[in-house]
Every structure is written in C-alpha cells, then in structure tokens.
Amino acid sequence: MKEKVLQVVDLVKTYTGLRPVHAVRGISFDVMKGEIFGLLGPNGAGKTTTVGIATTRVVPTSGTVLVDSVNAISDPQNAKMRMGVVTQFNTLDRSLNVRENLFYHCRYFGYSSKEAKARADELLELFQLTDKVKAKPIDLSGGLAQRVQLARAIAHYPKLLFLDEPTAGLDPQSRLALWEVVKVLQEQGVTVILTTHYMEEADVLCDRVAIVDYGKILKVDTPENLKKSLGASTFLDLKFVETTADDLSKIEAMDEVMEVEQLTDRVRISLKDSNSVAIVIQKAVTMGLKDVSIIEPTLESVFIKLTGRELRD
Amino acid sequence: MTDQDFVNSGVDRTLTKSSNLDQQDSAPSLRVALNGKTLSYKVSSGRTFYGLMARDLRVLSKNLGEFASRTAMQPFLFVFVFAYLFPKIGQGFSGSVGRNISFATILVPGLVGVAATMSGIMAVGLPLAIDLGVTKEIEDRAMAPVPVWLIGLEKIVFGAIQSLISALIVFPLVILIPSTPVQVHVANWPLLILVIFLACLISGAFGLTLGSMVQPVKIGLMFSLLVLPLTMLGCIYYPWSSLSSVRWLQIAVLINPMVYVSEGLRDVLTPALPHMAVWAFLMALIITAAVLLFAGLKLFTRRVMS
Ligand SMILES: Nc1ncnc2c1ncn2[C@@H]1O[C@H](COP(=O)(O)OP(=O)(O)OP(=O)(O)O)[C@@H](O)[C@H]1O
Ligand SMILES: [Mg+2]
Numbered sequence: 001m002k003e004k005v006l007q008v009v010d011l012v013k014t015y016t017g018l019r020p021v022h023a024v025r026g027i028s029f030d031v032m033k034g035e036i037f038g039l040l041g042p043n044g045a046g047k048t049t050t051v052g053i054a055t056t057r058v059v060p061t062s063g064t065v066l067v068d069s070v071n072a073i074s075d076p077q078n079a080k081m082r083m084g085v086v087t088q089f090n091t092l093d094r095s096l097n098v099r100e101n102l103f104y105h106c107r108y109f110g111y112s113s114k115e116a117k118a119r120a121d122e123l124l125e126l127f128q129l130t131d132k133v134k135a136k137p138i139d140l141s142g143g144l145a146q147r148v149q150l151a152r153a154i155a156h157y158p159k160l161l162f163l164d165e166p167t168a169g170l171d172p173q174s175r176l177a178l179w180e181v182v183k184v185l186q187e188q189g190v191t192v193i194l195t196t197h198y199m200e201e202a203d204v205l206c207d208r209v210a211i212v213d214y215g216k217i218l219k220v221d222t223p224e225n226l227k228k229s230l231g232a233s234t235f236l237d238l239k240f241v242e243t244t245a246d247d248l249s250k251i252e253a254m255d256e257v258m259e260v261e262q263l264t265d266r267v268r269i270s271l272k273d274s275n276s277v278a279i280v281i282q283k284a285v286t287m288g289l290k291d292v293s294i295i296e297p298t299l300e301s302v303f304i305k306l307t308g309r310e311l312r313d
Numbered sequence: 314m315t316d317q318d319f320v321n322s323g324v325d326r327t328l329t330k331s332s333n334l335d336q337q338d339s340a341p342s343l344r345v346a347l348n349g350k351t352l353s354y355k356v357s358s359g360r361t362f363y364g365l366m367a368r369d370l371r372v373l374s375k376n377l378g379e380f381a382s383r384t385a386m387q388p389f390l391f392v393f394v395f396a397y398l399f400p401k402i403g404q405g406f407s408g409s410v411g412r413n414i415s416f417a418t419i420l421v422p423g424l425v426g427v428a429a430t431m432s433g434i435m436a437v438g439l440p441l442a443i444d445l446g447v448t449k450e451i452e453d454r455a456m457a458p459v460p461v462w463l464i465g466l467e468k469i470v471f472g473a474i475q476s477l478i479s480a481l482i483v484f485p486l487v488i489l490i491p492s493t494p495v496q497v498h499v500a501n502w503p504l505l506i507l508v509i510f511l512a513c514l515i516s517g518a519f520g521l522t523l524g525s526m527v528q529p530v531k532i533g534l535m536f537s538l539l540v541l542p543l544t545m546l547g548c549i550y551y552p553w554s555s556l557s558s559v560r561w562l563q564i565a566v567l568i569n570p571m572v573y574v575s576e577g578l579r580d581v582l583t584p585a586l587p588h589m590a591v592w593a594f595l596m597a598l599i600i601t602a603a604v605l606l607f608a609g610l611k612l613f614t615r616r617v618m619s
Binding site for chain 1: 360
C-alpha cells in the first residue's frame with residue numbers, strides 16, 4: 001500500500017458575495033507518494049480554488065485537506081513546511097533579482113543567511129540560471145520566469161509540489177523544458193499535483209488524472225484507463241473511392257467494429273480491440289479503400305464523452 | 314540560457330548529477346528535493362519574521378536615496394519657506410500662541426510627527442495595495458511557515474522602522490534651517506521614546522489597514538480624501554489649544570489620530586508651547602494603536618486568505 005501524501009476530503013468552497021459562486025462543490029481525491037497527479041478541467045472548473053485550499057491560501061466552506069497527514073486547515077503552519085507552490089500567475093518578487101528571490105524564499109523558511117546563499121546558488125546551478133542571477137523578474141521570458149518559480153518552490157525541499165497551470169501561455173519549447181524538469185523532480189521523490197486545461201500535458205506528464213468540471217470530479221484514473229473507458233481503444237478513419245450504403249452495412253457487420261459514423265468524406269469506425277487494425281484494413285481494401293488514418297483516443301475525447309462539451313484551448 | 318538550450322543541454326544531466334550523488338548518499342545538500350529532510354527541520358516563527366524583515370530592508374536599501382529625498386523634500390521646503398524665508402522677507406504668521414515663540418518652534422513637533430506618520434502609511438500602504446490587488450507577489454510570503462497575521466505584523470514593524478528613520482531625517486532639518494530661534498528641550502526622555510514608538514506603530518498599522526482595504530485604482534482618491542485632511546487638520550502647523558477660537562473644529566479634529574502625535578511631540582520636544590494633557594494624548598495614542606493594529610492584521614489576513 002502506497003503512502004498517501006495528499007488527502008482531499010469533501011471539499012466545498014462557495015465564494016460569498018452578491019452572487020455566490022460555487023467554485024468547488026464536493027471534491028475528494030488522494031495523491032500517492034511519488035505520483036504526478038493532474039487536475040484537468042476547463043476555465044472556472046475550480047482547479048485553482050482546490051489548489052488554493054490545499055495550500056492554505058483559500059479558506060474552504062467545508063471539507064478537509066491532509067498534507068502528509070497534517071491537517072492543512074487547522075495546522076497551516078506545519079502543512080506549509082511540506083509544500084511548494086507555483087501559482088497560476090507569476091508571483092516572483094519584482095523588487096528583487098532572480099538570486100534574491102531564491103535567497104529570501106529560503107530565509108522565509110528559516111535558513112540562515114549562509115545556508116540560504118548556498119541553497120540559492122545551488123538552485124541557480126541546477127536550474128541553469130547562472131547567467132540570470134542579477135536579472136529582474138520582469139525582464140525574464142515566460143519560460144525562464146516559470147523555471148525560477150519552480151526553483152523557488154522546491155527550495156525548501158517540499159514533499160509536495162503544486163503547479164497551477166504551469167505551462168499556460170508558454171511556447172512549446174518552454175513547455176517541453178518544464179515537463180522535463182517536473183519529470184526529474186518526480187524521479188527524485190517529489191509528489192506533484194498539477195492543474196491544467198491542456199489535455200496533452202495531462203496525458204504525457206500525469207500518472208493519474210482527475211477530470212474536473214463545475215467544481216466536481218467526474219472521473220479519476222490513469223490517462224490510459226480514462227481513454228479505454230471510452231469503450232473503444234482506437235478509431236480508424238477510412239476513405240473509400242466511393243462509399244456506398246452497402247459498404248457501410250458491411251463494415252458495421254464486422255466482428256471487430258463497435259461503431260460506425262459517416263463523416264463528409266470518410267467513415268470513422270471505433271474498434272473493440274486495437275489489435276484488430278490490420279484485419280479491418282484488409283477487409284476494407286477489398287471495398288476500394290483509398291486512404292486510412294489511425295486515431296488514438298485523447299483525453300479531449302474523454303472529456304467530451306463525459307460532459308458533452310469540448311475542453312477548448 | 315534560452316529554453317531551447319535548456320532542453321538541448323539536457324535537464325537530466327544536470328539535475329541527475331544530484332540524484333547520482335543521492336545514490337552514493339554522499340552529498341545530501343545537493344539533492345533538489347529530498348523528502349526526509351522536510352520532516353526533520355522545524356522553522357521557528359522568529360526566523361521567518363527575521364527573513365521577511367531582511368527582505369524588506371534589502372528593498373529599502375536599494376531605494377535609500379530615493380526614500381531619503383522623498384521624506385526630506387516636503388518638510389525641507391516647508392521649513393525653508395515658512396521658517397527661513399518668511400522671517401527674512403518680513404512676512405510672517407501671527408498666531409495666538411504668544412509668549413514670543415517662533416512659528417519655527419511650532420513646526421518642529423508638527424513636521425517631525427507628520428513625516429513619521431505619513432512615512433509608514435506610504436511605505437506599507439501603497440506597495441501592499443498594489444501587491445494584494447495586482448501583482449500578488451505576497452503569495453510567496455504567504456506560503457512561509459508562519460501564521461498569516463505574523464506576515465502582516467512584519468509589515469507593521471517595517472513601516473514603523475521607516476517612520477523612525479523619517480523622523481530622524483526631518484528632525485535636524487527643522488532645527489537647523491529656520492532663521493528664527495527654535496526652542497527645543499527634551500525634559501522627559503522616556504516619554505519622548507514612548508510617544509515616538511506609538512507614532513511609528515500607528516503609522517505602520519495604518520499603512521497595513523489602508524493597504525489591505527483600498528483597491529489599487531482608488532489610491533489617488535484615498536490620498537485626497539484621507540491623507541490630506543489628516544495632515545491639514547492634524548495640528549501640525551498650529552497647536553491644538555489655539556483652535557479654541559474655532560471651538561467646533563477643535564472638537565472635530567479629535568477624531569484625527571495625527572492630532573495626538575503632534576500634541577504628544579509638542580509636549581516632549583517643545584514644552585514651552587501649549588499642548589494637550591499627557592494622559593489625554595497618551596490614552597488616545599494607545600487606543601488608536603491598538604485599534605489599527607487589530608484592524609490591520611485582521612483585514613490583511615482576510616485579504617491574503619480568501
Ligand atoms: N476570490 C474569488 N471570489 C469570487 N469568485 C471566485 C474567486 N476566485 C475564483 N472565483 C470563481 O470560482 C470559480 C472557480 O475558479 P477557479 O479559479 O478555481 O477555476 P480554475 O479551474 O482554476 O479556472 P482557470 O482555468 O480559469 O484557472 C470561477 O467561477 C471563478 O470565477
Ligand atoms: Mg486556475
């Protein structure tokens with residue numbers, strides 16, 4: 001049995017005001033040690049609010065969060081010691097340069113001046129920021145700023161790292177670089193909770209994903225299982241020289257085929273088993289197959305299936 | 314290094330340099346993240362407080378020249394025009410203060426007091442309003458392992474320190490520049506220290522309260538509606554007792570905490586001037602400090618933790 005480093009139980013958050021906002025409407029999940037756990041959901045789903053509560057910066061309406069068995073709501077001080085956060089928006093200290101950002105963060109965590117200096121320099125080295133030591137946060141590119149924020153978030157050796165939409169607004173190159181760093185951190189034993197509305201990120205990076213919508217979790221599983229849960233493991237798009245109704249019913253009758261859908265210029269079929277791709281193509285060739293493409297299901301399709309809406313990007 | 318270079322050079326190589334060391338268990342300090350370590354160390358709130366203070370002092374030291382000239386400019390010009398120039402060119406104020414006390418003497422406690430009071434409000438209030446409302450830089454400090462109110466308290470103390478520095482900058486100006494004699498005499502040092510301490514505390518706490526309350530877009534409005542009346546009606550340029558000829562105003566200004574700072578300093582710095590009773594200004598200062606301290610910390614905590 002793996003150790004649970006984060007337990008979120010029946011979390012509810014209603015922002016009071018003229019028009020109350022039910023941002024989180026009963027969210028529960030556990031995160032195991034060493035996992036990269038993703039909260040995937042569209043804008044306004046309640047991801048930031050959930051992370052905010054877990055990191056003690058938002059007061060929940062009800063519910064509990066245990067961080068490494070410490071109650072984050074009743075004992076925030078102890079919980080904060082165990083966590084690092086990269087918030088959705090750049091919160092680097094603009095009055096300080098890059099090195100000072102790391103240095104003073106360590107000071108906030110009780111490091112002496114000497115220890116903080118050593119740790120800051122070490123992080124600059126590890127995150128390859130040595131040529132940006134004196135740079136001001138506002139002069140950094142999005143990717144670099146995010147790297148500094150990441151270095152700062154783990155400076156005090158947290159057990160748990162929260163990343164709120166860490167790659168939103170980054171160019172593909174920086175996004176890849178950040179994924180690399182997160183993977184390395186995982187190798188080194190850090191447990192990562194990240195939110196994203198970017199399904200590829202959830203798919204590539206996360207061991208398990210919770211699909212969040214309207215303040216609720218719709219499903220939690222590994223990306224593979226989520227995709228399998230669609231009922232089909234693989235789709236095929238077939239293009240024929242000419243598509244006749246007769247052909248269509250023949251395809252529908254195949255043992256390997258689960259569903260058939262006629263699109264404008266092609267036929268999309270879902271397979272019961274991804275191993276039957278070759279058999280189906282062979283049969284289709286006899287019907288005058290012109291072109292074929294294999295489509296693996298994505299988390300996007302899982303989301304559409306669950307909510308009837310697109311995740312959008 | 315760009316992100317492109319970063320990917321090319323391989324994050325793995327650099328970061329795993331440390332994980333290799335992990336396996337040899339030789340240099341635990343090089344680990345990027347090491348679970349066991351979090352459990353073994355405990356942070357005392359005092360050290361965090363000290364770290365927060367060190368950060369603010371560092372930022373202040375970067376802008377020290379700017380800070381000093383900003384603090385000195387207004388009182389300098391004020392003393393120069395009214396206490397140096399006016400007597401020289403034969404223009405002057407004829408107050409009902411009498412007893413041959415120069416206007417310059419009246420200005421000493423007033424200008425020192427207003428510099429101290431405004432300095433903390435500005436130093437804490439302005440940046441905080443922007444921080445809480447726009448940049449959210451405070452979030453990193455909010456994650457420090459201390460209760461949130463302690464982060465607010467640090468802001469108050471820091472504001473109070475700036476207030477004290479401002480008072481120390483202004484004091485020589487108001488003594489040395491006037492062309493007429495200035496009668497300053499400190500009879501009661503403990504009382505002087507107490508009054509200055511309370512004034513600085515009020516200033517920092519006022520700053521925290523305003524910074525936590527005011528939306529950044531409303532800062533301009535706050536100044537015209539609050540800071541200006543606070544100053545103009547704060548018994549800075551005239552002793553409170555001389556308001557007796559405008560009785561309603563004399564009573565109305567009693568809601569202004571600035572009045573008690575001015576009158577308190579008048580008592581401890583220029584005892585020759587008429588001033589409010591010691592018990593009266595002390596009690597008012599203590600109550601004001603307590604209320605603002607409580608309100609500031611409460612509002613700040615509520616803003617940081619939504
Ligand atoms: N401080 C607040 N006061 C009132 N409503 C809020 C507050 N913060 C968030 N909300 C609302 O709560 C809901 C959930 O917001 P949240 O930021 O948690 O969503 P999210 O999943 O992080 O979305 P995004 O992708 O936009 O970051 C939204 O409708 C948002 O408008
Ligand atoms: Mg969000």
